[in-house]
Amino acid sequence: MTDAIISTGLVKRVGGAAVIDQVDFTMPSGELWSVIAPRGGGRTTLIRLIAGLTRPDAGAIRIFGRDTVREATAVQDIIGYVPQGVGSYDTLTVGENFKLHADLRGVTPDICPARWRHVLGLSGLTHLTDHRAADLSLFARRRLALACALAAMPRLLLLDELTAGLDPASRMEMLDVLRRLAGDEKISIFMSTTYTDEAERCDGVVFLTDGRRVACGAPRELTALAARRMRAVAVTAADRHATAAWLRGQDGVIDVEVQRTCLKVITDHPDREVPSQLTVALPSATTAPRLDDAFVCLLHDRGVAMLAAPVLHATAPPRPPSGASVLEVRGLAARRHRRVLVHGIGLTIAPGEIVGLIGPDGPGRDLLIRLLCGLERPSAGVITIGGIDLGNDRRRALARLAHIDSAASPYPDLAPVQILQFFASAGSLRRAERESRIGSLLTELGLKDVAAVPSGSLSTALQWRVALAAALVNAPALMLLAAPRAHLDPLTRRLVWSDVGAVAAAGTGVLIASQATEDAELCDRVLLLDFDRIAGPALPAKVAETAVQKRPGSATLAALSALFARPRQGRSAG
Amino acid sequence: MTPRQRRMIALIAKEARQTARNRTALGVALAGPIVLLLLFAYGVSLETERVPLGIFVEHSTPDTRDLAGAFYNAHYFHAVIMDNRRVALDKLATGEVGGLIVLDEDFARAAVAEGNAPVQVLVDGTDARIARQVSNYAEGAVATWLAQRTLAGRIGSANSVGSAPRVWFNSEIKSRYFLVPGIIGLLMAVIGPLLSALMVAREREQGTMDSILATPASPREFMYAKLIFYMSLGVAAMTLMLLVSVYVIGVPFRGTLRPLVMATMLFVACNLALGLLISITSRNQLAAVQLTLTTGFLPAYMLSGFLFDLRNAPAPIQWLSLIVPSRYVVSILQTTLLVGDEWRILLPDLGGLALLAIALVAGVGLLLRRRMS
Numbered sequence: 010m011t012d013a014i015i016s017t018g019l020v021k022r023v024g025g026a027a028v029i030d031q032v033d034f035t036m037p038s039g040e041l042w043s044v045i046a047p048r049g050g051g052r053t054t055l056i057r058l059i060a061g062l063t064r065p066d067a068g069a070i071r072i073f074g075r076d077t078v079r080e081a082t083a084v085q086d087i088i089g090y091v092p093q094g095v096g097s098y099d100t101l102t103v104g105e106n107f108k109l110h111a112d113l114r115g116v117t118p119d120i121c122p123a124r125w126r127h128v129l130g131l132s133g134l135t136h137l138t139d140h141r142a143a144d145l146s147l148f149a150r151r152r153l154a155l156a157c158a159l160a161a162m163p164r165l166l167l168l169d170e171l172t173a174g175l176d177p178a179s180r181m182e183m184l185d186v187l188r189r190l191a192g193d194e195k196i197s198i199f200m201s202t203t204y205t206d207e208a209e210r211c212d213g214v215v216f217l218t219d220g221r222r223v224a225c226g227a228p229r230e231l232t233a234l235a236a237r238r239m240r241a242v243a244v245t246a247a248d249r250h251a252t253a254a255w256l257r258g259q260d261g262v263i264d265v266e267v268q269r270t271c272l273k274v275i276t277d278h279p280d281r282e283v284p285s286q287l288t289v290a291l292p293s294a295t296t297a298p299r300l301d302d303a304f305v306c307l308l309h310d311r312g313v314a315m316l317a318a319p320v321l322h323a324t325a326p327p328r329p330p331s332g333a334s335v336l337e338v339r340g341l342a343a344r345r346h347r348r349v350l351v352h353g354i355g356l357t358i359a360p361g362e363i364v365g366l367i368g369p370d371g372p373g374r375d376l377l378i379r380l381l382c383g384l385e386r387p388s389a390g391v392i393t394i395g396g397i398d399l400g401n402d403r404r405r406a407l408a409r410l411a412h413i414d415s416a417a418s419p420y421p422d423l424a425p426v427q428i429l430q431f432f433a434s435a436g437s438l439r440r441a442e443r444e445s446r447i448g449s450l451l452t453e454l455g456l457k458d459v460a461a462v463p464s465g466s467l468s469t470a471l472q473w474r475v476a477l478a479a480a481l482v483n484a485p486a487l488m489l490l491a492a493p494r495a496h497l498d499p500l501t502r503r504l505v506w507s508d509v510g511a512v513a514a515a516g517t518g519v520l521i522a523s524q525a526t527e528d529a530e531l532c533d534r535v536l537l538l539d540f541d542r543i544a545g546p547a548l549p550a551k552v553a554e555t556a557v558q559k560r561p562g563s564a565t566l567a568a569l570s571a572l573f574a575r576p577r578q579g580r581s582a583g
Numbered sequence: 584m585t586p587r588q589r590r591m592i593a594l595i596a597k598e599a600r601q602t603a604r605n606r607t608a609l610g611v612a613l614a615g616p617i618v619l620l621l622l623f624a625y626g627v628s629l630e631t632e633r634v635p636l637g638i639f640v641e642h643s644t645p646d647t648r649d650l651a652g653a654f655y656n657a658h659y660f661h662a663v664i665m666d667n668r669r670v671a672l673d674k675l676a677t678g679e680v681g682g683l684i685v686l687d688e689d690f691a692r693a694a695v696a697e698g699n700a701p702v703q704v705l706v707d708g709t710d711a712r713i714a715r716q717v718s719n720y721a722e723g724a725v726a727t728w729l730a731q732r733t734l735a736g737r738i739g740s741a742n743s744v745g746s747a748p749r750v751w752f753n754s755e756i757k758s759r760y761f762l763v764p765g766i767i768g769l770l771m772a773v774i775g776p777l778l779s780a781l782m783v784a785r786e787r788e789q790g791t792m793d794s795i796l797a798t799p800a801s802p803r804e805f806m807y808a809k810l811i812f813y814m815s816l817g818v819a820a821m822t823l824m825l826l827v828s829v830y831v832i833g834v835p836f837r838g839t840l841r842p843l844v845m846a847t848m849l850f851v852a853c854n855l856a857l858g859l860l861i862s863i864t865s866r867n868q869l870a871a872v873q874l875t876l877t878t879g880f881l882p883a884y885m886l887s888g889f890l891f892d893l894r895n896a897p898a899p900i901q902w903l904s905l906i907v908p909s910r911y912v913v914s915i916l917q918t919t920l921l922v923g924d925e926w927r928i929l930l931p932d933l934g935g936l937a938l939l940a941i942a943l944v945a946g947v948g949l950l951l952r953r954r955m956s
Contacts (some may be wrong), residue, residue: 060797072819082799090797100604112593113798157794423635
């Protein structure tokens with residue numbers, strides 16, 4: 010049988026710069042593959058090239074033996090493509106959206122009803138045909154886009170970030186659907202994703218950085234590569250940041266991931282030994298090598314170095330009185346559109362503590378974050394930030410809080426130093442103090458050399474550092490970080506976590522909202538949020554939320570997976 | 584039915600469904616123009632009415648009373664008679680009156696004795712447009728008064744040669760009649776491109792455009808389906824506006840439907856194609872709106888002859904106006920509505936409009952091909 014995709018010497022330039030540079034790979038028929046790359050790494054361009062939506066500048070792609078440029082029409086007849094975004098028309102119903110694609114692909118009406126039922130059955134949308142697309146949940150909309158692409162039963166399905174923004178349970182469910190399509194329907198699938206846990210479930214992975222192929226192969230082979238270079242070190246909660254900082258300075262250590270009871274260390278060579286004064290941790294689920302680790306190794310071997318973890322000496326926040334908390338929330342409740350979305354939230358964060366707010370994306374989590382930022386008023390309960398009551402003295406309380414809602418630079422057109430000056434001018438620091446603080450932040454976060462460069466042109470990692478510096482410039486007691494995982498490459502994701510560790514080590518409390526269960530292990534404590542997913546505004550949905558505060562550990566992880574796996578009300582509709 | 588026809592029908596049906604369910608689009612396309620047309624037609628006027636006018640009478644005689652009465656009764660003015668020179672000049676200085684008619688000692692004497700009465704007209708020149716009209720009206724009023732006196736035989740025959748102006752095509756000289764065609768051209772020049780540009784930018788942002796283009800439907804089919812559907816919407820909007828102009832606002836309709844229909848179709852095609860060109864080049868909805876305003880609205884406002892007479896413009900500006908579709912349509916509408924089917928004007932205008940339409944629609948196809956490769 011011919012291969013589904015053969016890419017040879019593929020090059021695509023945009024304005025002189027190569028977005029795709031000499032990419033070769035061969036994907037056998039009937040398999041599920043993913044391309045994984047950092048932001049701007051060439052994922053979307055690669056998929057658009059395969060879909061024939063843009064022409065390569067050099068090289069060629071053959072889909073089941075047909076050239077995407079010379080036999081464009083023949084190729085378009087056998088592919089289905091789901092672009093980024095919602096991909097279906099808001100004001101049309103599920104049925105009308107599907108029919109449009111069926112008509113455009115020349116699926117004649119007489120065989121359409123049968124195809125219709127079959128495809129809707131595959132994507133689980135059968136009872137939603139008369140709903141408008143705008144009324145569906147994001148998960149259902151993505152399944153609709155998938156159904157549209159399947160209208161003519163393509164031989165190759167191209168999916169561009171089909172799972173972006175979905176919660177872990179939905180993402181895994183989507184992967185189940187894709188696995189079934191590849192297995193039962195013999196449809197070859199090539200998808201792009203930022204999530205390594207999805208890539209781990211594929212038959213093959215193409216890993217791109219700056220448009221170049223860094224690795225290509227089965228996820229298990231790639232992970233095995235990393236396994237031989239990984240060590241786990243046992244630590245206690247008290248000394249882990251110090252130990253990690255020391256380890257990072259050692260020869261041959263590429264990366265240290267700080268978990269609650271152990272450090273996951275990646276070395277440059279399989280023969281490196283753990284320094285004798287440290288205890289080797291027992292292998293466990295959390296120390297097992299992941300695809301992420303493989304990418305860290307691969308990137309290091311190609312000379313892509315990670316930024317050094319910062320030590321925040323000069324920029325640590327003022328020491329609070331002992332026993333004081335940076336955040337105290339009691340009996341918090343709030344509603345939106347007359348629905349109670351948040352209730353009974355109680356939470357205390359001590360200086361230097363990292364607390365995770367873990368749970369699926371939802372209006373409840375969104376509202377909780379807005380409450381903490383003082384953007385909305387609670388219907389009951391008290392929020393105290395750095396010892397100041399948010400309800401009484403909003404301005405002074407918010408001066409103690411920093412909120413990062415995106416790991417990218419807040420103002421891409423401005424240089425880091427301008428951004429810091431702007432954020433500092435909103436704070437209460439005196440001019441001289443401000444200047445010296447900006448100077449030390451730029452130094453400690455490794456931004457000194459790029460202080461005057463427009464921040465939008467910086468690498469993902471440096472842009473995160475700019476966002477971090479802007480958050481720290483007013484010496485906050487509490488740092489609130491929303492969804493640090495979305496759209497980041499493995500390296501930057503690790504950098505975010507090691508930086509968060511440094512921020513906490515300097516005495517700032519950190520609250521991280523995340524939907525990734527893996528993140529729970531990296532926190533001191535987690536607040537599990539259970540939001541029922543809602544199908545959309547037009548469908549009735551009860552949203553309730555409960556919060557459990559637990560110490561992470563295997564029991565927590567079990568609770569988490571139960572939380573995500575539990576069938577919910579409204580699930581069948583959404 | 585060929586596959587291509589089936590695809591076009593599917594795409595046009597999609598546009599129709601979307602628009603029928605999108606109240607904003609319908610509002611922008613149909614209700615907006617009518618509201619704006621009425622607002623402009625009744626709110627904007629280039630006429631000067633009830634301008635406060637001072638009449639300074641130094642020495643009251645039957646003649647001065649007669650002339651002052653003429654001003655008093657004219658509906659252009661709101662006349663105030665004064666007998667103190669200082670107060671009168673003061674009022675002119677503070678802008679309380681827009682002009683001042685001075686009938687001094689000489690007037691009373693000369694009007695009777697010599698038959699050519701000196702009337703001094705002082706005008707507040709701050710607003711040049713009002714100033715010119717006040718002075719014209721005032722001079723006209725004085726001339727008329729003198730002429731009437733001559734006919735009545737009360738003074739000599741020195742001014743027996745008079746002019747009797749007669750206004751053709753807009754006998755009431757209502758600026759509204761002249762403005763309405765311009766407003767229609769202006770509104771369509773904004774709404775047309777805005778509709779098509781926004782809809783494509785939206786598809787691009789939501790990723791729906793890519794998902795259509797990955798099917799056998801070509802970019803050109805996608806764009807031309809939009810063009811065809813929005814043509815019908817645009818023609819409907821323009822028909823509505825013309826109906827309101829003639830039946831509600833009362834603009835005369837002296838021509839026939841034929842040139843009007845041709846002009847409407849060509850003009851709508853021009854504007855939609857312009858919108859599509861904008862949407863192909865702009866990245867998002869915001870950029871599309873900004874580009875539409877600068878390429879659609881501003882040229883239509885300044886270079887269509889709607890407010891500023893193009894014949895007075897420098898030659899390069901006149902040449903530039905040749906590529907502004909509104910310029911032709913404003914002229915065609917003014918001609919068919921106020922004059923009638925004067926083909927010597929209509930033919931070159933329709934020809935110019937047709938050339939522009941062909942160029943813009945072909946431009947869409949050309950730019951698409953370049954963008955896609």
